[in-house]
Amino acid sequence: MTLIDGKATATAIKQQIAEEVKDIMAKGGKQPHLAAVLVGHDGGSETYVKNKVIACEQCGFKSTLIRYEDDVTEEELLACVDRLNKDADVDGFIVQLPLPKHIDEQKIIMAIDYRKDVDGFHPINVGRMSIGLPSFISATPLGIMTLLRHYNIETSGKKCVVLGRSNIVGKPMAQLMMLKNFGDATVTVCHSHTKDIKKECLDADIIVAAIGKPDFLTADMVKEGAVVIDVGTTRVPDATRKKGFRLNGDVKFDEVAPKCSYITPVPGGVGPMTICSLMKNTLAAAKKEYYK
Template identity: 50%
Template structure:
């Protein structure tokens, strides 16, 4: 039976560590860390995500003001709010919740964020730093995956890793982080020929395609570590991932559940990135 990589439990442990670190650092900085959140529109999933992030920030002692804007907010108004947060000395990280309404160009908004406050790690400057191997703010989901592997003592060095998906949010940074940890990395995507042949080579398989239950046991080598980043709802409203857990779990050596695997680690890493930016801006170790 596979080891269940319980992201929910690990995220709780990380939050406890973050809370203690903030308790010690806040008197030195004269304030707690600050995370400014901009939410545009009424997307239920976005509001749910922001609520979870708000609760996690409150638990850890992070100041997290929210700017809630209506769906018909203009691009210029969102830019103005980003500028205010960039200039606010109490704010160390800025999160613009995606997706934005179609009339607001996402790239324009993300480019406006100060790279030193870009706790999502999406700014081209931070992407470039990641590519060349500089220490920087890295997207939360792939960083959370690396933390999960590390805390569970799963070796990466010298392993064959296959990443399914090539998005800027997960797939590409995931591959770069695995490469930096000395794995041999293959990126697969919707146009990859003979996909199952590629995935069956993986010691570590990261599924981030957004295709529910696509990865069955036929795609997985016996003893592989399987990380399921996908999350969606099936016809019955149940949350499922990209991996068919029931068929894969008996042959994997370790696997993340959905829910309760990678998702909580993403929020824990958002807090960690905020704390990292806070320490850098306040010259704290």
Template identity: 60%
Template sequence: MQLLDGKLVSEKLKNDIALEAAEFTKQSGRQPHLVAILVGNDGASETYVASKMKNCEKVGFKSSLVRYDTSISEAELLQKIDELNKDEGVDGFIVQLPLPKHINAEKVTEAIDHRKDVDGFHPINLGRMQRNLPCFIPATPYGILLMLQEYGIDTTGKYCVVVGRSNIVGSPMSILMARNNNPGNCTVTIVHSKTPDITEYTKKADILIAAIGKADFVTADMVKDGAIVIDVGINRVESSETKSGFKLKGDVKFDEVAPKASFITPVPGGVGLMTIVSLLKNTLSAAKKEIY
């Protein structure tokens, strides 16, 4: 079993990004600029956004945080998005999800200029991704592709099972793994909460990607020997062993699945770190105007 080490790969890629960003700044006279919009004070969102901002500074980007109370109206938020779309000093921006219930997340996503949509959620980017055209790929699936590339894992001809069908991870991941690309060229099955006997599919998978959002969901009996296991889950589970009162667990029961796997990602220290690297790569690409 070999660990797919997100920390190791993300640090290497951040060094590469920093060199590219320095060259961009030298040529253009300005730093790549990422803006994050945060509505409310959800604990997980606060952590994610703080990490994104910190990593921007590490690689030589400018980062800005726009905060709003949960009472902000949908119209006010859409007005801010319109401002950022028109601001030539902003290369890319994200609206951190989840949003309060009175704000339509789909409407917000579609209001973002697809050329600044560094989260890769806009329908134009998703459509281009499906067509294998230049686009911003959603950050978590993109991070998984980068990790597979860095470890030189050949996915061609493999059977890939994706557990979960969210618009953020499961659905785009299934498209990416099936595209005529490397990583890609897999035969792909998506299983989800309405699939009868999920194990029937997962135990045949050469590559198993777990993104269902349930701690320890994938157990040893669901995985075939030698499988490549990618754990996307980041679940906060109550724990008396930590100061915070919780610990992070993946969707995969790591201790029992790891001995069966040829490669496996840990949680934490796996896919989560790669997601941030992907956001940085997308922002640099936006600054260079690589997406039309």
């Protein structure tokens, strides 16, 4: 069993990005600028945005954080998006999800200029990605694909099961694994209404668990030699930890890991690669790789 080290992989990629940024700026180019809009005080969102700011420093990016309380109106948030769309110095920006219930998330996503949509959530980027055109790709699926390539894990012709059908992970992950120039795999998407998830998983060479249920994937659902990618990051109360909680994946790691050829840990697996992919998308936006 090989443990897939997302932290080390992300560190190496961020060093490469930093070197490229240094070179761009030495030649008189513009410093890439990533902005983030954070609404409220969701613990997971706070951590993600804090790590994003740190990653920007490591990559040599300019970073801006715009904060709102969770009683912000939809109109105020849309006005903020409009300002960022028009700000020539901002290459890319994210509006951190989830948003408070009184705000229509899809409306906010649709308002973001797709050329600055480094989260890869805008329908134009989703559509371009789905047919194999260059685009910003949702950060977590892009990070997973980067890990699979980094570890030379064969995906072509393999059977891949994606657990979960969210717009952020499940759907784009399935699309990438299907695309000829990415995964080139045979893909099954399982969700809450799938009849026999255990049977589907036992047939899989690669399982991507993004269902949001701690310890959902157990050893009796995984065949010998499978590759298991755990996207789950649920905060589980733990009095023995300083913060009072631990991060728990969707995979029951201790019993599943011995059966795997490769597996990601939680934390330290997919998480660091999500931030790293956001940096890659921001650099691409700054270089205008996809859109002029």
